[in-house]
Amino acid sequence: xxxxxxxxxxxxxxxxxxxxxxxxxxxxxxxxxxxxxxxxxxxxxxxxxxxxxxxxxxxxxxxxxxxxxxxxxxx
Numbered sequence: 001x002x003x004x005x006x007x008x009x010x011x012x013x014x015x016x017x018x019x020x021x022x023x024x025x026x027x028x029x030x031x032x033x034x035x036x037x038x039x040x041x042x043x044x045x046x047x048x049x050x051x052x053x054x055x056x057x058x059x060x061x062x063x064x065x066x067x068x069x070x071x072x073x074x075x
Contacts (some may be wrong), residue, residue, distance in 0.1 A: 006041045009049050028052070 025036050033052075034061035040052070 007045065009044075009053055010037075010041055019052065 015020045028037065028040050033048075034043070040048075044052070
């Protein structure tokens with residue numbers, strides 16, 4: 001079974017973007033990659049998708065060891 005990386009990234013972004021202060025378009029424009037997410041997903045190769053995914057979904061922890069994705073805390 002072949003994985004549709006572009007669809008996976010698009011679905012992930014749609015699900016998680018509400019937890020971030022920056023939009024996907026803001027991040028792509030800030031790094032000079034693309035004007036918008038739809039153009040990026042249409043033209044991106046697998047390596048570019050992996051880079052974007054790793055930058056748009058930062059996982060961080062606080063002093064108490066709680067982990068977060070974006071502005072949301074893991075439950």
